Amino acid sequence: MATSTLGxxxxxxxxxxxxxxxxxxxxQQFYEDFYRDVSxxxxxxxxxxxxxxxxxxxxxxx
Amino acid sequence: xxxxxxxxxxxDIDNAFVGLAFTSxxxxxxxxxxxxxxxxxxxxxxxxxxxxxxxxQDSDYYAEYSKYYSKTFASIDKYCHRLHxxxxxxxxxxxxxxxxxxxxxxxxxxxxxxxxxxxIRSSPVAATIIxxxxxxxxxxxxEEFLVHLAGRTFSIRATPFMQQDNAVGACAQAxxxxxxxxxxxxxxxxxxxxxQITSAATRFLTRGRTLPNREGLSVEQxxxxxxxxxxxxxxxxxKGHSEKILDDxxxxxxxxxxxxxxxxxxxxxxLFPPSPQSGHAVVLIGHGWDxxxxxxxxxxxxxxxxxxxxxxxxxxxxxxxxxxxxxxxxYLKLKDRSDQDYALEQAVFAVPLLPxxxxxxxxxxxxxxxxxxxxxxxxxxxxxxxxxxxxxVKPVVVRTYLSERYRFREWVAKNASMADILKRYYRExxxxxxxxxxxxxxxxxxxxxxxxxANRIGEVILDPTGxxxxxxxxxxxxxxxxxxxxAGPGILVDRSSSGEAIEVLRVDxxxxxxxxxxx
Numbered sequence: 001m002a003t004s005t006l007g008x009x010x011x012x013x014x015x016x017x018x019x020x021x022x023x024x025x026x027x028q029q030f031y032e033d034f035y036r037d038v039s040x041x042x043x044x045x046x047x048x049x050x051x052x053x054x055x056x057x058x059x060x061x062x
Numbered sequence: 063x064x065x066x067x068x069x070x071x072x073x074d075i076d077n078a079f080v081g082l083a084f085t086s087x088x089x090x091x092x093x094x095x096x097x098x099x100x101x102x103x104x105x106x107x108x109x110x111x112x113x114x115x116x117x118x119q120d121s122d123y124y125a126e127y128s129k130y131y132s133k134t135f136a137s138i139d140k141y142c143h144r145l146h147x148x149x150x151x152x153x154x155x156x157x158x159x160x161x162x163x164x165x166x167x168x169x170x171x172x173x174x175x176x177x178x179x180x181x182i183r184s185s186p187v188a189a190t191i192i193x194x195x196x197x198x199x200x201x202x203x204x205e206e207f208l209v210h211l212a213g214r215t216f217s218i219r220a221t222p223f224m225q226q227d228n229a230v231g232a233c234a235q236a237x238x239x240x241x242x243x244x245x246x247x248x249x250x251x252x253x254x255x256x257x258q259i260t261s262a263a264t265r266f267l268t269r270g271r272t273l274p275n276r277e278g279l280s281v282e283q284x285x286x287x288x289x290x291x292x293x294x295x296x297x298x299x300x301k302g303h304s305e306k307i308l309d310d311x312x313x314x315x316x317x318x319x320x321x322x323x324x325x326x327x328x329x330x331x332x333l334f335p336p337s338p339q340s341g342h343a344v345v346l347i348g349h350g351w352d353x354x355x356x357x358x359x360x361x362x363x364x365x366x367x368x369x370x371x372x373x374x375x376x377x378x379x380x381x382x383x384x385x386x387x388x389x390x391x392x393y394l395k396l397k398d399r400s401d402q403d404y405a406l407e408q409a410v411f412a413v414p415l416l417p418x419x420x421x422x423x424x425x426x427x428x429x430x431x432x433x434x435x436x437x438x439x440x441x442x443x444x445x446x447x448x449x450x451x452x453x454x455v456k457p458v459v460v461r462t463y464l465s466e467r468y469r470f471r472e473w474v475a476k477n478a479s480m481a482d483i484l485k486r487y488y489r490e491x492x493x494x495x496x497x498x499x500x501x502x503x504x505x506x507x508x509x510x511x512x513x514x515x516a517n518r519i520g521e522v523i524l525d526p527t528g529x530x531x532x533x534x535x536x537x538x539x540x541x542x543x544x545x546x547x548x549a550g551p552g553i554l555v556d557r558s559s560s561g562e563a564i565e566v567l568r569v570d571x572x573x574x575x576x577x578x579x580x581x
Contacts, residue, residue: 006437006438006441006555006566007440007441007442007444007445008445009566010438010441010442010445010542010553010566011442011444011445013553013566013567013568014442014445014542014551014553014568017551017568017570018568019565019566019567019568020565020566021563021564021565022563022564022565022566026564027561027562027564030533030564031532031533031561033437034433034434034437034533035531035532035533037433037437038429038430038433038530038531038533039531041429041433042426042429042430042530042531045423045425045426045429048298048299048425049297049298049299049423051299052297052298052299052411053297055299055302055303056281056297056299056332056410056411057280057281057282058280058281058282059280059281059303059332059334059341059410059411060269060277060278060279060280060340060341061232061233061234061278061279061280061281061284061332061340061341061342061343062232062233062234062276062277062278062279062340062341062342
C-alpha cells in the first residue's frame with residue numbers, strides 16, 4: 001500500500017470542512033495507486049476461479 | 063360429493079401421519095429422514111392441526127409425472143396430497159372450512175406452511191414451504207409466499223424445500239429447484255420444475271441416461287442449468303476433492319460463501335464425504351451466530367506512526383450454516399466438522415445463484431473494498447501527528463453483502479443514528495439497481511450485532527457492474543475519528559459512476575450507528 005495524494009486531500013478537507021474535487025492528475029494517481037495494490041489480489045481470486053472450473057467440472061453430485 | 067379438505071389434530075409426531083396420506087406409517091415413525099425431520103420441525107413450531115387437501119395437481123410433480131411416471135406400466139396417481147399446518151388447535155368436530163375461516167380471522171399468523179406429498183413411496187416430499195424454526199440463527203435466503211386455501215389467503219416467509227424423486231432428478235436437481243424457487247419472486251427469473259432442470263442441465267452434455275436420472279449431475283451440468291435459468295454460472299473452489307481442509311483454509315472457505323449467504327443468495331454446496339465416494343448437493347440458506355466465539359484476525363495492518371489496524375471478519379462468529387438437505391430435511395445445521403454427518407469440511411465447491419447482472423463476485427468485491435478502507439484509514443492516520451496517536455487505533459470488523467439499492471435506502475431512511483448529511487447523501491446518490499456493500503464496525507460489541515448492538519462506522523459501496531481493478535467504488539464513508547475512540551468528523555469520498563469525478567467531503571458530527579440486522 002503506497003502513499004497517495006488522498007491523504008493530503010483528506011487532511012485538507014477535515015481541516016477546512018470544504019469539499020474538494022480531485023484534479024485529473026490526482027485522480028489518475030489515485031487510480032494507479034489503487035490498481036497497483038489490488039490487481040494482484042484480484043488475479044489470485046481469478047486463478048482460484050479457473051481452478052474451480054478446471055478441477056470441478058467432472059465431479060458428480062448424486 | 064367428496065370433500066377435498068379434511069381437518070386433523072396434530073397431537074404427537076409418531077402418529078401425525080396416520081390416515082393422512084398414502085404414506086401412512088401405521089403408528090411407526092416415518093422411515094424417510096426428510097419427512098421425520100419436517101414433522102419434528104412442525105412439532106417444534108407448535109403445530110396443532112393439519113388440513114389435508116386431496117386431490118392436488120401440483121405443477122412440479124405434474125411435470126415429473128408427464129415426463130416419466132405417466133409412462134410406467136404400473137398405475138401411478140397423477141395427483142398429490144397437500145398438508146397445511148396450523149398452530150391453532152381445532153375444536154371438537156370442527157368443520158374444515160369453519161376452522162380455516164376462524165384461523166384466518168383470529169390469527170392468520172398461526173399458519174405454518176404446507177407440505178406436498180407426491181405419490182412416490184420412496185420419495186414422498188414434493189414442494190414444501192414451512193416456516194423456519196425459531197432460534198439464534200438467520201435464515202436469509204427466503205421469500206414471502208401467499209398461499210390460497212379455500213378462498214382464504216395466508217402469508218408465509220420461508221425457503222422452499224423438496225426431496226429428490228430419484229427418477230426425474232437427484233440431489234443436484236432438488237437443490238437447484240430449491241434455490242431457483244427461493245429467488246423466483248425476487249429476481250423474476252425462471253423457476254424450473256425438476257424435469258426442466260434435468261433437461262436444461264443435460265442439453266449439451268450427457269453422462270448417461272437422462273431419464274431415469276439416477277446418476278445425478280456433474281458440476282458442468284449444474285452450472286449450465288443455473289446459467290440457463292438466468293443466473294451467473296459462478297463457481298467457487300473451496301478445497302481439493304479428497305484433501306483434508308485445515309482450520310485456516312476452512313475459515314477462508316466460510317468467508318467466501320458467507321458473503322453470498324449475507325446477500326440472501328442461496329448457495330448450492332457440493333459435499334464429498336469420505337463415504338460414500340459420490341458427492342451430495344445441499345443448499346446453504348442461512349447461518350447461526352455464537353457471541354461467545356473468540357474471533358480470529360484476518361489482518362494486522364501496519365499503519366503510520368507505528369500503529370496497527372487489527373481487522374476481523376463477521377464470519378468469525380458464525381458457528382454453523384443452515385442448509386436445506388433434500389435427503390434429511392429443511393433448516394438443518396451444517397457444522398464445520400463432523401465424523402457422523404455432512405459437514406462444511408467436506409465442501410469442495412459452491413455455486414451461488416448470483417444474478418447475471420452482477421459482474422463483480424463477492425470475493426472480488428470484498429478484496430476491492432478492503433483496499434479502499436485500508437487506503438482511507440492509512441491516509442487519514444498519515445495526517446495525524448504522533449502525539450495524537452496516543453490512543454490506539456480501534457480494531458474493526460468487516461462484512462460484505464449484495465443489496466438492492468432500494469433496500470439500502472430504506473435502511474438508511476430508518477436509521478435514526480446516522481448523521482443527517484450522510485443520510486441525505488445516500489438517499490439521493492445515483493446507484494445501480496444492486497450494490498455491493500462492505501460495512502465497517504468497531505470490534506467493541508460486535509459479538510452482539512445479532513441483537514442490533516454493533517457500532518458501524520462506515521461502509522464502502524461498489525458498483526457490481528464495474529471492473530474490480532478500476533476502483534469501482536461509488537461511495538466510501540468512514541467515521542475516522544471513531545477509529546481513535548473519539549467523537550468528531552468523518553470522511554466521505556464520492557465517486558461518479560463514470561469515475562470521471564472524485565469528491566472528498568467532511569461529515570460533521572459523524573456518528574456510530576447500528577449494522578444491518580435482519581432478525
